[in-house]
Amino acid sequence: MYAIIFKLDITLLEQLYPSKHWHNAYDDIQKILEPLGFNIYQQNIYFGNADITPVQCVLATQKLASNLSWFTSSVSEMKMLRIEENADLIPAL
Template sequence: MSRKYLNFDLDTKALQEWYPDGDWHNAYMDIRRYLEEHGFEHRQGSGYISRKNLNLLQATVIVQRMAREYLWLQPCLKELDVTNVGKTVSLNEAVSDAHDERMQEIMTSQKRRLK
């Protein structure tokens, strides 16, 4: 078992036709709310990662229950992928280091020009 990453692609034209509760943009918040209540956290766009390890059946059951609650989901769904998440390593520090190095190069270059 591993954490699962769910990624949705919804057909916005179909949402405009099928979404029943006013502004179709709220469909994304409905999905977010549902998945957060069922053990996922929002990562970016239409991507959600499980907070704990799940097997494929458990992830499938969560999605199927959501589809039963939101009948507009199936006709509006272009794609829904599930990915097994291995070890996750943050690269934020690597980006910060590269940024700091480049800023130092720029500052050094500007100091040379001013001399």
């Protein structure tokens, strides 16, 4: 399984987002990533489904950049992770 994680520079996002409601940026990102096979885990963490490949992670990143004018300049960190195991730790509590 692969995941995409990112961190937005909020100061830049507030300046670059096309409306004063910059919090909607996360909804904009979700609307692009979910149809591509990524499920939101947290606001800035998306797990790919079982069929997602590293190439699809790169293509999804490029789609964000091409569809959202503010995205590239607002991102301070973005990574692709390969997750070997996703174990629930709640039972250990």
